[in-house]
Amino acid sequence: MDYGYYPGCSLTGSAKKLDKGVRAVFRKMGHTLKEIPDWNCCGAVEYGDRRELTGLSRENLKKAEGVCKEIVAPCPACYKNLKEADSDKAFTILNPLELLNKEMLTSVAAKRDLKGKVFTPYYGCVLLRPQETAIENKNVMEEVITYFGGEIEGEKIRDHYCGGGQIFVNKWSTEKLSRLIAEKSRGTFVVFCPLCQMALKTFSTGRKVIYLTDLLLYVMGENNIL
Amino acid sequence: MSSLYVQASETSERPSEANVLRPTVQDVVRPTDLSARIFALADYQRADFSVCLGCKICASVCTINDLGVAANPQDLLVRLFLGQSVHEDDVVVRNCMSCYRCTDACPWKIRIPEVVRAFREELAMASPFEKAFKGSINIWGRVYEPYVILRAIPFLLMQGYVKHLHKWVEYAGFHLPHKVKRGGS
Numbered sequence: 386m387d388y389g390y391y392p393g394c395s396l397t398g399s400a401k402k403l404d405k406g407v408r409a410v411f412r413k414m415g416h417t418l419k420e421i422p423d424w425n426c427c428g429a430v431e432y433g434d435r436r437e438l439t440g441l442s443r444e445n446l447k448k449a450e451g452v453c454k455e456i457v458a459p460c461p462a463c464y465k466n467l468k469e470a471d472s473d474k475a476f477t478i479l480n481p482l483e484l485l486n487k488e489m490l491t492s493v494a495a496k497r498d499l500k501g502k503v504f505t506p507y508y509g510c511v512l513l514r515p516q517e518t519a520i521e522n523k524n525v526m527e528e529v530i531t532y533f534g535g536e537i538e539g540e541k542i543r544d545h546y547c548g549g550g551q552i553f554v555n556k557w558s559t560e561k562l563s564r565l566i567a568e569k570s571r572g573t574f575v576v577f578c579p580l581c582q583m584a585l586k587t588f589s590t591g592r593k594v595i596y597l598t599d600l601l602l603y604v605m606g607e608n609n610i611l
Numbered sequence: 612m613s614s615l616y617v618q619a620s621e622t623s624e625r626p627s628e629a630n631v632l633r634p635t636v637q638d639v640v641r642p643t644d645l646s647a648r649i650f651a652l653a654d655y656q657r658a659d660f661s662v663c664l665g666c667k668i669c670a671s672v673c674t675i676n677d678l679g680v681a682a683n684p685q686d687l688l689v690r691l692f693l694g695q696s697v698h699e700d701d702v703v704v705r706n707c708m709s710c711y712r713c714t715d716a717c718p719w720k721i722r723i724p725e726v727v728r729a730f731r732e733e734l735a736m737a738s739p740f741e742k743a744f745k746g747s748i749n750i751w752g753r754v755y756e757p758y759v760i761l762r763a764i765p766f767l768l769m770q771g772y773v774k775h776l777h778k779w780v781e782y783a784g785f786h787l788p789h790k791v792k793r794g795g796s
Contacts, residue, residue, distance in 0.1 A: 394754035399782035425752040425791040430709045431744050433732020435654040435725055441748075444793065514711035515720065546674045546710035553740040553763065556770055558708065561678055583782070587775050 388479070389453025390418035391445060393463035394426050400460070400579030406598025407459045407481055413605055414489065418457060421449045427466040430550055442470030449476065457481060461511040461578045468518045480512065482525045482577055482597070490532050496606035499535030503572030504600075506530060506537065509581040510546050526575055526597055533604050539570035549580030552587070563588035573611070575600055645733060646694045652729035653722070660692040662719045669713035669723060675706045682706065684713050684723045691726065699734045703727060739766035752791025 388411070396404035411418050424445050432438035445467065449456055455477045458464040468478045506526035513519050522528070527537060545566050548559035567589035574594040576582050586594040595611065603610040650657055667685050675682035684703050691697065697704065709724040717723070731737065737745070743762035747754045760767070767773075 394756075397753075397786065398756040398784065399779075401784060402781065423791050425793060426748045426754050428748070429744075429754075430724075430728070431737075431741050433728040433730070434652045435729075510708075510710040510712075514715045515722065516715060517720075544672075544712065545677070546708060546712065548674075548708055550710075551708050553767070553772075554738045555706070555708075556772065558678055558706065562674065562708075565677060583779075587778050 386415075387417045387419060387453065389449050389456040389476075390420045391424055391427075391449075391456055391458040391463055391467060392420065393424075393458065393460040395460055395579040399583065403459055403577075403579060403582075403596050403598060406596050406602060407457070409607075410481070410598050410601050410605075411457075413602075414492070419453060421445060421452060421456070423448060427463045429462045429466075438466065439470045442466040446470055446476060455479060457484075459577070461509060462580075465511045465518045480520055480577070482512070482520050483522070485525050485529055485597075486522075487528075487532075490529065493601070493605065495533060495604050497604050499530060499533045499600070499604065501536075502611075503536045503538050504530050504575050505539055505542065505570035505572055506575045506597075507547070507566065507570070507581060507585070508543060509549065509576065509578040512577065513543065526577070529597065529600070530575065533600075535600075536572075538572060542566050542569050545569070547581050547584040549578065549582075549584035552580065552584050559584050560588045567592055643694045645697065646691055648733050649691060649726065649729045652732055653726045655726070657692060660688050660721070663688050663692070663721065664718070665689070666718065668716045668718070669721075672712040672716045673703070674708055674710045674712055675702060678706065680706065684727075687726065687730075688721065688723065697730060699730075699736055701730075704730045704734070704736070739763045750790075751788045752793050753789060755788040757785065758788070 392404050408418060425441060427445065428438045428441040456467060457479050458467050459481050461480065464478060464480045471478055508523070508526065511518070513523055530537060546562055547566055548562035552559045563584045566585065574585050574589065574592060575597050576585065576594060577597050582594050582596065585592065599610045646657070663685060665685060667683065669684040670682060673682040673684055680702055682702050687697065687701060687703050699705065704727055707724055707727040709728070711724055713723045714720055740759065740763045743759040744754055746762060747758050750758070
């Protein structure tokens with residue numbers, strides 16, 4: 386299937402790994418990603434003027450007209466902003482997590498499993514909130530991990546916030562919140578947000594932090610991933 | 612201007628109550644003007660906040676509490692509704708992290724983080740990093756990370772980010788900025 390693709394700014398820079406992972410998983414699943422031409426920044430959460438913020442994503446939707454009807458946006462902030470801007474539902478805005486249903490998982494040509502490995506799936510904030518822009522299946526990462534035999538241990542930390550959005554604004558808050566999450570969880574962190582990845586990697590001393598796409602590529606047989 | 616956020620400390624100690632709550636009189640803004648501008652920025656009407664019942668569920672779930680600082684977002688909404696002054700040292704205005712736990716819990720789903728961001732915009736509270744972020748969008752239409760980091764370097768050095776550099780090697784890379792054609796909406 387063909388999808389429009391909105392990588393967003395961080396996936397062209399510090400979260401290049403997530404961009405590569407998403408593209409690789411989609412390619413292996415037989416899907417095509419077509420980048421929205423000349424896309425601009427969505428504004429993330431940096432704008433106090435809601436109309437100005439929404440306007441940035443409206444520009445992107447206008448650029449997507451005639452290119453695609455379904456847009457894949459891996460970065461949670463981009464995904465939320467695009468969804469809010471698409472008020473008349475002219476497009477279907479998708480986070481890759483929303484394509485990971487049981488049908489898709491059974492079609493994965495798994496060359497490895499995750500038996501004996503312990504993980505903490507961590508969604509961060511805007512993938513789960515607010516409700517109107519959240520992903521529908523809020524257990525998707527747990528389902529992927531357990532489907533391939535992985536274990537999930539530690540306390541439920543899904544409602545906790547890592548402070549990733551503040552990492553370059555108020556480091557003290559990010560450090561404290563990320564450490565709280567690390568203390569309550571076990572094993573390798575599995576994330577899908579570039580800011581969660583950076584916050585947990587920086588402040589959860591010694592813990593591995595990977596994107597869910599890394600996990601899928603590992604199961605699919607890629608080397609040097611985990 | 613006084614320090615805008617809870618101050619980062621090299622030892623990661625909790626900031627004192629005095630640092631978090633200290634008001635400075637000169638920063639108080641005329642209430643009615645401020646309220647009207649906040650409503651406009653956050654895309655709300657004053658009447659939208661009349662439904663707040665004062666249940667304080669927003670306060671009970673607020674992430675700021677996890678920092679050891681008591682926060683009550685509902686108080687901010689009430690002050691805004693009544694046209695009372697709100698100060699930049701307000702605990703929620705300074706420390707809200709846009710996690711949306713309050714919105715999720717609120718019976719009326721009020722987007723409190725967006726109200727807070729409107730306050731920050733109106734009170735010119737952007738950090739050097741946030742100014743660099745927007746500056747990049749103004750120049751190229753995208754966030755060009757090398758530019759943002761370079762422009763925010765004095766702030767990053769003063770706040771002790773250097774000690775984390777070894778963990779950020781995987782993020783390093785170089786690409787030339789792409790200038791986007793804007794104004795398509």
